[in-house]
Amino acid sequence: MALFAPSRSVTEILKLAERPDVISLAGGLPDPTVFDMERVRESMDRVLKDEGRAALNYGPNPGFSKLREWIAERMATKENVSLSPENILVASGGVEGLNLTAMSILDKGDTVLVEAPTYMMALHIFRGYEARIVALPMDEEGLETDGLEASLFELKKKGVTPKLLYLNPSFQNPSGRTMSLTRRRQSVELCRRYNVTILEDHAYAELVYDGERLPSLKSLDPENVVFVHTFSKIFGPGVRLGWVAADAELIERLGLCKLGTDQCSNTLAQRLVYDYGRHGFIDDQVAASIELYRNKRDAMEAAMSTHLPEGTSWGHAGGGFFLWVHLKDGADSDTLLRRTIEDYKMAFVAGSTFFANGDGGNFLRLSFSFVAQDQIDEGIQRLSRAIAAG
Amino acid sequence: MALFAPSRSVTEILKLAERPDVISLAGGLPDPTVFDMERVRESMDRVLKDEGRAALNYGPNPGFSKLREWIAERMATKENVSLSPENILVASGGVEGLNLTAMSILDKGDTVLVEAPTYMMALHIFRGYEARIVALPMDEEGLETDGLEASLFELKKKGVTPKLLYLNPSFQNPSGRTMSLTRRRQSVELCRRYNVTILEDHAYAELVYDGERLPSLKSLDPENVVFVHTFSKIFGPGVRLGWVAADAELIERLGLCKLGTDQCSNTLAQRLVYDYGRHGFIDDQVAASIELYRNKRDAMEAAMSTHLPEGTSWGHAGGGFFLWVHLKDGADSDTLLRRTIEDYKMAFVAGSTFFANGDGGNFLRLSFSFVAQDQIDEGIQRLSRAIAAG
Numbered sequence: 001m002a003l004f005a006p007s008r009s010v011t012e013i014l015k016l017a018e019r020p021d022v023i024s025l026a027g028g029l030p031d032p033t034v035f036d037m038e039r040v041r042e043s044m045d046r047v048l049k050d051e052g053r054a055a056l057n058y059g060p061n062p063g064f065s066k067l068r069e070w071i072a073e074r075m076a077t078k079e080n081v082s083l084s085p086e087n088i089l090v091a092s093g094g095v096e097g098l099n100l101t102a103m104s105i106l107d108k109g110d111t112v113l114v115e116a117p118t119y120m121m122a123l124h125i126f127r128g129y130e131a132r133i134v135a136l137p138m139d140e141e142g143l144e145t146d147g148l149e150a151s152l153f154e155l156k157k158k159g160v161t162p163k164l165l166y167l168n169p170s171f172q173n174p175s176g177r178t179m180s181l182t183r184r185r186q187s188v189e190l191c192r193r194y195n196v197t198i199l200e201d202h203a204y205a206e207l208v209y210d211g212e213r214l215p216s217l218k219s220l221d222p223e224n225v226v227f228v229h230t231f232s233k234i235f236g237p238g239v240r241l242g243w244v245a246a247d248a249e250l251i252e253r254l255g256l257c258k259l260g261t262d263q264c265s266n267t268l269a270q271r272l273v274y275d276y277g278r279h280g281f282i283d284d285q286v287a288a289s290i291e292l293y294r295n296k297r298d299a300m301e302a303a304m305s306t307h308l309p310e311g312t313s314w315g316h317a318g319g320g321f322f323l324w325v326h327l328k329d330g331a332d333s334d335t336l337l338r339r340t341i342e343d344y345k346m347a348f349v350a351g352s353t354f355f356a357n358g359d360g361g362n363f364l365r366l367s368f369s370f371v372a373q374d375q376i377d378e379g380i381q382r383l384s385r386a387i388a389a390g
Numbered sequence: 391m392a393l394f395a396p397s398r399s400v401t402e403i404l405k406l407a408e409r410p411d412v413i414s415l416a417g418g419l420p421d422p423t424v425f426d427m428e429r430v431r432e433s434m435d436r437v438l439k440d441e442g443r444a445a446l447n448y449g450p451n452p453g454f455s456k457l458r459e460w461i462a463e464r465m466a467t468k469e470n471v472s473l474s475p476e477n478i479l480v481a482s483g484g485v486e487g488l489n490l491t492a493m494s495i496l497d498k499g500d501t502v503l504v505e506a507p508t509y510m511m512a513l514h515i516f517r518g519y520e521a522r523i524v525a526l527p528m529d530e531e532g533l534e535t536d537g538l539e540a541s542l543f544e545l546k547k548k549g550v551t552p553k554l555l556y557l558n559p560s561f562q563n564p565s566g567r568t569m570s571l572t573r574r575r576q577s578v579e580l581c582r583r584y585n586v587t588i589l590e591d592h593a594y595a596e597l598v599y600d601g602e603r604l605p606s607l608k609s610l611d612p613e614n615v616v617f618v619h620t621f622s623k624i625f626g627p628g629v630r631l632g633w634v635a636a637d638a639e640l641i642e643r644l645g646l647c648k649l650g651t652d653q654c655s656n657t658l659a660q661r662l663v664y665d666y667g668r669h670g671f672i673d674d675q676v677a678a679s680i681e682l683y684r685n686k687r688d689a690m691e692a693a694m695s696t697h698l699p700e701g702t703s704w705g706h707a708g709g710g711f712f713l714w715v716h717l718k719d720g721a722d723s724d725t726l727l728r729r730t731i732e733d734y735k736m737a738f739v740a741g742s743t744f745f746a747n748g749d750g751g752n753f754l755r756l757s758f759s760f761v762a763q764d765q766i767d768e769g770i771q772r773l774s775r776a777i778a779a780g
Contacts, residue, residue: 032443040446041438048431053422056430056626092482092630092652099651103518108498124650128493236446238657240482260514261489262482266656267628 016341023379024347028173028321029370031296034289035236036281043275051271059267062255063090063243067274071243074277078206080219081227086248089255090265094203094230094242099125100254100261101199101226101244102164106131111155111162115143117324117354117363119173119201122166133356134162140315142169142179145186152194162196169217170205171320174354174365178318181214188221202229204320206286209294211318218245226250231273233321234286239269293321293369296376300368303380309388321369327387331362336390343389346382406731413769414737418563418711419760421686424679425626426671433665441661449657452645453480453633457664461633464667468596470609471617476638479645480655484593484620484632489515490644490651491589491616491634492554496521501545501552505533507714507744507753509563509591512556523746524552530705532559532569535576542584552586559607560595561710564744564755568708571604578611592619594710596676599684601708608635616640621663623711624676629659683711683759686766690758693770699778711759717777721752726780733779736772 018024047055062068068085075081091097098121106112108130114122116135126133134155137147148165155162167187169179179187191198200217218227230242244254258264276282297317304314304323311328325348327333333350340346351363371379408414437445452458458475465471481487488511496502498520504512506525516523524545527537538555545552557577559569569577581588590607608617620632634644648654666672687707694704694713701718715738717723723740730736741753761769 027448029448032447035443035446037438037442040442041435044434044438045431048427048434052427052430053425054628056425056628057422058417058419058622058627092656095650096652121650121653128647128650232448236658237448237653238444238446240652240654240656257518260485260511260518261651262486262630263511263627264630266482266630266659269656269658 022341022345022347023375025366025371025379026347026349027370028367031292031369034292036285039281044272047271047275055268055271059264061258061264063265064270064274067270070274070278075245079216081222083245087245087251089244089251090270091242091244092262092265093240094228095121097228097242097244098122100257102126102129103257104253105163111160113162113165114356117174117360119168120353123356135356140177142177142183143187145183148187149190152190164199165191165196166199168201171317174322175324176315176317176320176322184217184220188217192221192224198225200225200227202227203233206234207290207293208319209290209297234282235273239273241265241269241273296368296373299373299376303377307380307384309384312387321367323366325364325366327362329362333361333364340386344382344386346379412731412735412737413765415756415761415769416737416739417760418757420623421682421759424682426675429671434662437661437665445658445661449654451648451654453655454660454664457660460664460668465635469606471612473635477635477641479634479641480660481632481634482652482655483630484618485511487618487632487634488512490647492516492519493647494643495553501550503552503555504746507564507750509558510743513746525746530567532567532573533577535573538577539580542580554589555581555586556589558591564712565714566705566707566710566712574607574610578607582611582614588615590615590617592617593623596624597680597683598709599680599687624672625663629663631655631659631663686758686763689763689766693767697770697774699774702777711757713756715754715756717752719752723751723754730776734772734776736769
């Protein structure tokens with residue numbers, strides 16, 4: 001169980017961070033005020049009244065048919081990708097989408113390319129299948145495509161074709177960074193040339209606070225990109241629903257894998273989300289979420305400018321839930337975290353959580369999504385004092 | 391993907407069996423009339439009104455605390471096992487409970503003991519972790535403990551300690567058989583002596599149509615039995631909820647594995663099931679289900695006595711969803727199935743689905759749970775004609 005040691009330290013810290021006197025900027029939870037409870041109840045009433053008995057029984061393994069159709073149509077509108085329902089598998093959250101994809105594609109020893117930093121649960125999943133993880137450098141424009149090309153070239157010389165390149169191109173967890181359009185085009189082109197499937201994690205991409213949305217990688221190369229999205233940030237994580245968009249043959253394999261994970265996704269929740277979505281309520285909720293989170297992001301960036309000590313820097317987050325703080329070289333954010341929780345009653349996630357090789361000691365992730373607006377400034381003040389005392 | 395070939399043939403056949411002119415005795419779905427929709431709506435209204443925002447957000451990874459407490463208390467009452475909430479993990483259905491247990495215990499090449507026949511999804515899961523599956527003979531009293539002892543002895547001589555013995559002791563899927571009290575005691579004693587963990591699948595154990603409930607294996611040896619149960623047959627499968635009861639250390643490991651499958655179980659559904667359960671509605675539903683399914687079982691056994699041709703035999707099902715039919719030697723139920731669907735518009739599940747080595751051609755599984763009561767006799771008549779024509 002050595003594989004799970006990093007996760008264990010994460011869960012331990014999250015437990016500490018839940019103490020009521022701690023201001024936590026650690027977890028990436030939605031702000032519960034974005035949920036439109038009246039509309040949720042309206043949809044749920046309709047589902048239970050009109051189709052309650054079907055909603056409580058097993059449903060089709062790849063997902064509720066009407067929801068798959070609705071997702072395919074929505075992706076045509078929002079993502080400019082033409083798909084049929086056979087290209088959609090409804091998963092029990094985005095993480096299950098990543099897990100099923102890894103389960104059906106990876107064998108022990110296969111190489112997976114990731115960004116450094118990258119989403120910790122993706123690392124957890126790839127490690128679980130004993131993949132060899134190769135981390136690639138990124139900067140403010142996202143994955144460095146020169147580095148990607150060099151790595152693909154070096155691996156090819158050794159006879160290695162990576163099975164997957166995992167990317168979270170829009171408002172990445174943890175860095176908040178967004179891959180530029182040029183880099184998107186280059187990544188897609190390189191992966192096609194080197195025959196590497198891209199696994200695109202779209203979790204935060206709809207939460208755009210500044211400027212235009214960039215095209216998804218899926219829209220740039222529909223055939224070579226497996227696309228994973230979640231209802232967690234556009235509806236609510238409590239229903240544990242997301243989806244995978246891929247070619248029909250892979251979707252069928254994911255469904256077979258899913259027979260052995262949870263058989264099918266929650267039928268009641270699928271019908272709820274379908275009803276809520278087809279009434280336009282998801283799009284309304286996304287619009288309201290953008291307003292809410294933009295304000296929080298602004299408040300946190302302002303507090304950081306005011307309070308964070310010299311030698312600390314951070315990137316602007318144009319969307320999503322996260323800000324990524326660069327401490328001075330030699331800092332150790334794991335030690336800082338324990339001290340900050342105990343002595344300053346404030347929590348974040350240490351940078352090392354997001355690096356395949358345990359690097360990242362001079363980084364930390366802040367989330368502005370869940371914290372109450374009126375606690376943001378105080379939270380950043382506490383962090384600043386902790387850093388300054390270090 | 392060769393691993394999944396048997397499952398693929400199962401899904402193909404289930405698709406055929408869904409044609410509206412086919413009477414399907416294949417799937418193990420609950421009868422939708424057992425769902426008490428008025429009470430479900432009452433509980434759901436309460437959850438959405440009182441705690442809707444929490445229900446739509448992420449919840450604790452091992453499960454909603456009040457539900458874990460309620461499960462632990464219910465197990466004390468129903469199963470005579472003393473547990474604390476730390477011994478309970480809420481999973482996304484019983485299958486996820488099996489999968490997480492296998493994920494956290496099995497390494498490639500480990501030996502797992504199963505009954506022949508056994509639950510197909512358990513085989514699917516153990517194969518997924520590349521376990522060596524050793525199938526043990528069973529009879530009308532369940533697993534043959536002489537065979538278990540001989541197998542443990544032989545394996546020990548070769549230096550092999552199986553990691554798990556998977557048992558479904560009450561109204562087994564697929565055979566409907568129940569392990570006698572003597573065999574239960576012997577199995578528990580042998581596994582303790584040979585240091586083999588028992589994985590007990592309790593899915594159908596509450597649906598008792600005749601006589602007394604036998605004690606669970608968990609109650610006979612709380613320390614050495616990992617117990618998996620599901621809400622699918624006592625509430626509804628659409629919510630995809632079940633649980634694992636085990637020592638706190640294993641529960642913690644299952645939780646870490648679950649971070650990479652779906653992070654946490656559906657929060658909304660957990661709160662619904664908790665509210666429904668604590669009002670006593672689950673126990674009422676189980677009582678009503680027993681009445682309903684006993685009638686269906688009686689109708690199917692009567693139809694079988696009337697119609698099934700000479701040379702065919704079957705066991706009595708004292709509970710659960712299934713009847714297990716023994717065809718004459720040399721029969722091939724896979725071929726019979728295709729012919730029965732196409733020419734007689736009736737479906738069942740072929741016996742080979744439930745055997746690790748593809749045996750079982752002269753068996754088939756019938757489910758009486760989902761089919762409408764007034765179609766049972768006609769369904770068995772169609773099957774009888776198909777067998778007789780064979």
